[in-house]
Amino acid sequence: MEEKIGIIVGTTLQSVFILTMFYMATRFFGRxxxxxxxxxxxxxxxxxSCxxxxxxxxxxxxxxPYCGQTFGNINSFSTSIFANFIAGVVALAGGIGxxxxxxxxxKDQ
Ligand SMILES: [Zn+2]
Structure with missing residues (x-):
């Protein structure tokens, strides 16, 4: 009985953790x-005018968006897009894992 409660608590905690990972992935991708x-x-x-x-x-x-000409601060934008993408992928992969x-x-229970 106590063992079952332990399994339920452990499973619940892990589920919450997994959901948090997916939530973070969503936030990163959203950003x-x-x-x-x-x-x-x-x-x-x-x-x-461009x-x-x-x-x-x-x-x-x-x-x-019409001709693709860049204006100065493209690097910080692309860096943060890239960083958010990586963070999102890591969080998503961690959650799925x-x-x-x-x-x-x-399954083993
Ligand atoms: Zn233009």
Whole structure:
């Protein structure tokens, strides 16, 4: 009986941990897509003409969605997109790994 309670508690804790990993992965991927969106659209609506093609684009945009011209701070944006992507993949892989580990444990019971 006590052993069963231990298994239930352990399983519950691991499930919570796995869900946290998936939640973090979602957050990282969400931030990554937010950064990509901000890089294209910018964070505000004030517009200026693209230096390269003349299309109206956001002042905050780090590259022109029409011609691909980059404007200065593209590196910090792509770095944070990349970092969020890696963090998301790690969290997702960790969550999936733990999930299979947990399923394996339960199978042996
Ligand atoms: Zn352009």
């Amino acid at each position: 990554m897509f937010g950064n990509i969106y901000a890089a294209i659209k910018g964070n505000n609506t004030s517009l200026e 230096r390269s093609c003349g299309h109206k684009i956001s002042k905050e945009a780090v590259f022109c 733990l999930l299979f580990y947990l399923l394996d444990l339960l």
